[in-house]
Amino acid sequence: MKIKNMKNRKKTTRKADPGNLLSLVCGAIDQLIESAQAFNGLLFPSVLEIKSGKVPKDLPPAIPGQRDCDRAFPCGSNLTHDHSVLRLMYDLAGSTGETCYRDAADGYLRHWSLHCTTTPTGLFPWGEHAFWNLEEDRPGSSYALARVYTMPTHDHLIQAPAWLWEKLWEFNYREVERFCLALENHFLDVENPLQYNRHANLLRRHPMRKRHEGHCDFPRHSGFHIYDWSFAYAKTGSPTYRRLLVRSLDYWWERKYECGLLATDTATISRRLAAPCQTLSLCATLYEAAALIAPKDPDLAKVVTSRAATYCKGLTDLLDNSPKGELPHQINVDTKVATLGTPVWEGAYGLRDVAGEALLSLCIHRINKDPRLLEFAKDVARLYAKTAFPTDKNIPIVVCGCLLLLLTDLFSLTGDEEWLDMAEAQAGKLAPLYMNDGLPRGATGIEIYESQLLPGYFLRGLARIAFLRKGRDIGADYTRR
Template sequence: MSMTSDILARVEAAAEALVGLGTEYGGLFPSMVDLDGVAMLERAPDPIEGQRSGDRSYRGCNLIHDEATLLTLHGLAKGRSRPDFAAAADRYVRRYATHCTETPTGLFPWGEHAFWDLDTDAIGDSHRQRDPTREAGAIHDHLRAAPFWLWEKILQCNPACVQSFADGLHYHWTDGEPREYIRHATIEQRRAHPRSARSCDFPRHGGFFICDWAFAYRAEPRRRTLDEIESMLDYWWPKRDDRGLLQIESRTPEENDRFHDVNAPSQTLSLAISLLEASQADLVQRMRTRANAYVDAFFAAPHDLEEGVYVILSRRSTNELFQAMPVWGSVYGVWPASYVALTALLGFRHTQDTRLLEWAQSVGERYASEPLPSSVNVPAMDAGLGLGLLADLYELTSEPRWLDAALQLSARLLDVYFQRVLPAGASGIDWYESQMGPGFLLHGLARTALLSEYGTPCSLDGDYTAR
C-alpha cells in the first residue's frame, strides 16, 4: 500500500468510527472515546501537562472542537466519493443547530468552557465538572474562530439561532465605564459579565465576534448588528502602542507580571486577519486599512527567523521577547508556531503580502526538520497544524519540498498517534479527546494525502480557525 493510500485508509477508518458513534447521539460526536472507537469513556483520564480540567468536554460534544473533523468529512466526501461522510457532517450540524442552540442568551454551548452534555442532553459546564460546588453556570468562550462555511451550514438548518447568537454576543460587554468587553459570557443568565481586576479582553476574541456579527449581518442586515461590528472595530484601534501592537489585554494590575506591560503580536495578527475575513461593504475601507496596520505591527515584534524565534508575547515598554512559541508541545496559553503560521498564510491569501508567506515558510522549515519530542505529551493539535501548514505551503507555492516534508511528517505521525482506530489526543496517551485537537490531525493528514494523490486544487480546504 502506498503512503497516501495508507494515510487515507487510516483517516477514513477513524472518520467511520466517529460517524458510527454519532448515531447513538443524534449525529453528535462524543469528546472522549477509547482508541478503538467503540464507546465514550465512562470517566475522564487525568489531564496531560498544560491541559486544564475546566477546558474539557466531559461525556459531551463540542462543536468548536469538531469543526476541523466536519470539514475533513466534507473534503473526503468530495475528493473520495464518500457522500456518506457529507451526510454525517450535515446530520451533526443539523442536530446541533436545531437541538442545542436555544439558550437563554442565544450563545451556544461550545468552545473553551461549555459543551453539550450527552448524558443529560443539556448544556454542559466544564468548570462545574471540575468543581461540582461551582454555581456560576456555563461560560461562553469562543476558543477558536467559527468559520463561515460552518455558519452557512448552521444558517441552512436554523436561521433564527444565527441572529440569536449574534445578539447574545452583547453579553460579552461588561458593566461600567469606559466600555470594556471580556472573552467570557454567561450562557444561561441574561446579564453582563462582572468586571474583575483584569479585563481579559483578548484582541483575537474581538476578531472572532466581528466575524460572527459579519456573517449574521450578511444573512439579515440589521442596524443593531452593524453597530456591534463598528463598536468592536473601534475598540482596539486607540489602544495600539507606538509600534501598532496590542496588549494581550487592555487592563491589568501592575503587580501581575504575566499580563502587565505585555504585548501580543500573534493576537494583533489574529485580529488583522479576522478583519480581512469579515470585511463589510459598509465598513470595508476602515476594516482593511486597520487590518494592514495590524499586520505591519506584527512584524515590528522581535521575531528572529534565522534562529527560529517566533514571538507570541513581547514587552510593551521595551519590545523585548517575553515568550516564544514552541514548534512542538504547546500548553494552555502558549500556541505552537504552526498556529500563527497558518494565520499568516490566510493573511497572505487575502493580501499577497510576501512577508506573511516568508514568515510561515520559516516556521514550515522547522516542522520539516525538528523531530517530535518523546519526553512530552504533544497534543494532536500541534501535529495536525504543523502538517496543515506544510500542506498549505505546498498548495500556495507548488514547491515539491513542502509536500515531501508533509508526507515524511505524516509517516511519523501515523506511528505515534494511530496505535489503533482513532488518533490519540496526544502522543504517549491511550485515548481520543477532541479538546486536544485530533480533528486538526485528521484534517492535516487528509489534506496532505489528497494533495499528493489528486493534486491541486484540493477538495479539502485549509483550516484557519486556530488564530
C-alpha cells in the first residue's frame, strides 16, 4: 500500500538551511518517506547514503562504540529505531497541517502491525538484534553482520511508549496481546531463584535453558517488560498480565542494595557494584507504568509508585554526594567510589552520555517534582556549555539529540529563556555538522543515515526549538533509557 497523499504531493525542494530548523526537519522526513518507495512504500530503510538517499550495497564500518550485531542491514527496517521519528511525524501533522506525515506514519504502523508481527513465538522483529528485511520480506538478524551464528534474538533495546502501543492495538490488538504473552519467554525455565535474560529466541522457544552467570537480567529491561504488561493489563484487566508484571516488579525489588540502587545484573551483586543509570531507567518506567495501571488497579499502582520512589531516593542521595553534573555509571556501594563515569559527548554501547541521563531525570521530575533531579539536569546542561565538542571523533547523533531535548525541556519546565537560547546556540553549531545534505548523518564524519544511531531525537530537538520560538511545545521524548 502506497501513501496516496505523498504520491500526489509535490516533491519538496527544501534546502538544508541551518537558519530554518523546521525546514531541515521536514526535508529529512520527506527523504525518509521517499526512501520507502524503493521497497513497500511504507517502512523506512535503516541505512541510507546521504548523497543518493539509497541503501548502500555494502555496509560502511561501524563507528567506535557501535557494534555490527546491533545494526539493521542488509535492507533492514527497525521500528524500535524509528518510533521517535514516527511520533515526530504525528506531531508535525498536528502542528503544521501537513497530513501526509500522519498518513505516512499510520501507513508504516498499520503495515508493520499486520504484516511483520506474526512470528512463531509472538515476539516482534525489532530492538537490538532483530529487524524486518525489506528485500526478503521476513525477519532479519543483526548477528550475521558480526558473523555470530546464533539464534535470531528479541531484545527490547529502549522503551516502547504508550502512544505506540495504542496505535499497534488499534491496528492489530491480537498480535499485541500475543507479544505481551510471549515476553514470558525471556524468563529461563529455572526456579529458586527465578531468572530472566534480556535476550530471547525470536523464532522458537527453547523448552529448557540452563542458569548461568552472564545472563544479562538488566533492571531497565525488567522495566520495559513491566510497562508492556501494564499497558496490556490496563486494556484487558487480565490477571495473567497482572501476575507477569508483579513477578518482574518483585524481581529487582528483592535484589536491590540497601541504599536503593540496583546492580547491572545479578551477576554483579556480590561485587557490591551499583549501576545508577540502570536504576534511573527502571525508576522512570515504574512511575509511568503506575499511571497506566492506576485506573484499573489503584492499589497496585501505589505499590509501583512506592518502589519507584525508593529507587529515586537512592539516586538523589547519590547525586547529593557527587560532583555537579555527574552521575556515575558504576559505583561501589560500600566505598561510594565511582568505578566508571558517564561520558559527556562520547557515547558507546553500554555507556550512554550524561545528557540522556539528565533528560530522563526530567521525565521523573515531571512526575514526582523532586527538585534535586531538576538541579542535576541544569548542572548537566551547563557542563555541555563549557565542554568543547570533539571535532576529531565520530559523535553519535543521538547524543546531540538528547542534549537539545534536555535544553528545551528545561525551558519548558522553568520558562527561563537561558535554556532556549542555549538550545538554539547548540543547534546552530550542530545542525550543519549533521544535516547539510538533507538526511541527518548517524554521526559526525560519516556519510550515511543510520536509524540504529537514533536520529529521531535530534530531529525532534530541532523541531521543538522551532515550535517553542513560536509559543508552542510538542514535548520531549523520554524513550531512550
